[in-house]
Amino acid sequence: MNATAQTSSSADREAQIDSLVRGAIDLHCHSGPSVMPRYCDHIEAMQEASAAGLKAVLLKDHYYSCTPVTTLLNKHFSELNVQMLSGVPLNNSVGGLNIHAVEHGLKLGAKLVWMPTFSSANHIAHHHQDVAFVDKFPQTTQRMLQPIPLTVLDDDGKLREEVKGILDLIAAEDVVLSAGHLNIKEIWPLFEEARKRGVKRLLVNHPTYVVDATLDDMRQLAREGVYMEHSMCMWVPGSKFKFYDGEFLAQVIEAGTVDLTILGSDLGQQGNPTIVDGFRNVIGTVLDLGYSEDDVRKMTSLNAARLMNI
Template sequence: MSNLTTEANKQWRQTDPGLPDRLLEGAVDLHCHSGPSVMPRYFDHCDAMEEASSVGMRALLIKDHYYSATPVTELLNKRFAHLKVTLLSGVPLNNTSGGLNIYAVEHGIKLGAKLVWMPTFSSKNHLDHHKQDEKFKDKFPQTKKTMLDPTPLTVVDSQGKLLPEVLPILDMIAENDIVLSSGHLHISEIWPLFEEAKRRGVNRLLCNHPTYVIDATLDDIKRLVGMGVYVEHSMCMFVPGSKFKFYDPVELQAMIVAGTVDRTILGSDLGQLGNPRLVDGFRNVIETCLDLGYGEADVRKMVSTNAATLVGLNLST
């Protein structure tokens, strides 16, 4: 694999122009922001299924920061089985679900949730970024209407020790063998969280957009992967035309090298009104990876099989 986007790497455009379409077939998105939502979205969950089905994508994990979409995904999987797109969801531990609320986790798991997100929009780290960066509103989607001020959430005390209410949540995640996402916690909070999670038997660990809000360095990404964590990078931060495009291909390359192909997941993080379509985001980042010199097998890992492995999705069906 080349370290640079060269003309030689782009030969696939002449010799195999259908390659991106083949890589879209079976793709799995663990970061789909469809609606209904208090955030402005360009499509709803049904639209998302139809869009994914149109290119042969295999699964979408619906992420809303304010509610668990699991009851909805269970319903839509039954009603729209002919689309051959599996919808998944999880439990976001923000203020609207009671924060670090084990009852919300239990309920979500009983309904089929595949993932638990530690606090995202309600995390103290996220809110601190909001306060410190005058342009944060331009860099992160906002709600359509003003909402109550959030109560900042963290998983550690003033000494950096995990809060006691986190521990039974980790046990429940381990017992049910689902995914623990670090949400929008700061990297300094993620270390004790993941170390304790591993001690308690959590086998499926995910860090979303580690270089954005999380403040993880490339060395931190290497350390996370060394712990067995999957790292997911958001396509909306690489796609031309995105309101949240912060990175260039060379930076994507550095992130993949740090995290390795085998532990890197590329999720869309798309659905926002005014941003590129989810499918277009996937196609663009697939093309970028091919231009960087990654082969078909490696790209498929990053847009499909790694995500499927993490959530325990059987792609043979």
Template sequence: MSTTAAIRTPANWRDTDPGIVDRLLRGSIDLHCHSGPSVMSRYFDHIEALEEAASVGIRALLLKDHCYSVTPVTELLNKHYGHHGVELLSGVPLNNPVGGLNIHAVDHGIRLGARLIWMPTYCAANHIDYHASHPEFVDQFPKTKTLTVPPSPITILDDAGRLKEEVLPILDLIAEADVVLSSGHLHISEIWVLFEEAKRRGIKRLLCNHPTFIIGADVDDVRRLSEMGVYVEHSSCMFTPGNKYAFFDPEQLQELITAAGIERTILGSDLGIFDGFKLVEGSRAVIEVLLDVGYSEDDIRLLTRTNAARLMGIDVDAE
């Protein structure tokens, strides 16, 4: 289960070490925070997210909106709110509102300071197909506050199963800037093609978000992604009992962590949804889950801090 299985957390940790969760929250890094303004319903805005993270010592927060790059906002907040001690990061989501597979959006975003490029998420053909074929999905993914134009499906592959020509120069820009390539909400069958070409073109920072939700990946796929050098991020909110968006149980999380290995697994909150756990509440909850199944403090720091720092190029020793 663990690289440090000999130092398992005792089952009675709540009695013997009640401050352990607060200790582990300090210095943690969350690469999946959904704050607003957004066309989707969020319970807090970007400044409130920063303040909530600062209240427990979260060290870095990546702000994600599916429709626009939050990078200009994070650059402003880092300049004027740096005294809170939280480094804010963001990236460019290649959905319809930014022109889809738009090299200009990628180029401009990177020049502004974007640290990550998401392949299409809610506009991915896979996401739209998943929504259409799973009636329960209407309650599993945030809705827009008002009616919007339906998304136009985006796929990165041509009819022959090869990457579309417009994807290739985008990969080159990502490689040149040494930023992170996220597979977004593409299907796992698309992701293999994308990541193989990304590696050939020199991209070193690869991320797959919530592989068991929408993406269509199984435990063997997670293992294979890790073997490719991909970081696998699981959405904490999907594994924390009591949260509306807990679609999986803690034992499944443990199985997925084992498949990828602790050194290749990242836990991001995926929080900000108005009717789910709040950021700190959810961050505490997943640490409690990890402690309950026996992971050590060192293991949990890898899952909630060190791996994310390595992926993003943050100094893991800086406080």
């Protein structure tokens, strides 16, 4: 191939990726203000998404609900044409498995409830067991109190009563239940009870990381209609949290199916690639794996839209 043909091919490739970024939805954006070091704030994240043509962005902070912020962004920056969303994270900073925090968040318009993430007993156990965990996960910019480990199960392995009330609120508002950073062994009884109580929208974030789901677990989750979101920060070159290669991405997509796989950035950390660069790179990876543009659209936009009902 001569230089002109190479340039033309490269330009076509960039145009193809640009087209697929337009209309994408990011359900895992870590902008600030935050006690974690972030390269952008919530307004800048919205502006970045708008410039690239993203359709919607869900803001996630482990310590507070960004829902009031997204309400302001949608009202005062509507010209950017990006729908901003958020949810309620059930960590120590909001009282843990706190039904009042969930009710308040849903009344404000939260579209998702995360079970405990940083405060989950499972996350804390990973931290203690892995000497390199501090290099694999963002750390706060200042020393925080030791977290109180949270689990959705009691000493007998049964779902805690306070969780059942939370599930009822999620069902009543028809919003998304995310498993947070619970272990897969906790997720099975949680989701079983959630379905019994009428929860229809179920999500597992980065099932391969901290959650400890196997490919067989992901196949079972897919059979049960559960969406699985894979974090681009774990695949994109230049990320401090790049753990996996393209071959493994193909494996997790196969396990979870194209129709239930969501690719979210999980970016915003200082020193990592930008949110849009994460999308561009991972879209390129998925195309290289042989997935069609229609498949890519499903995994970067349509599945997330269906899950979030937007």
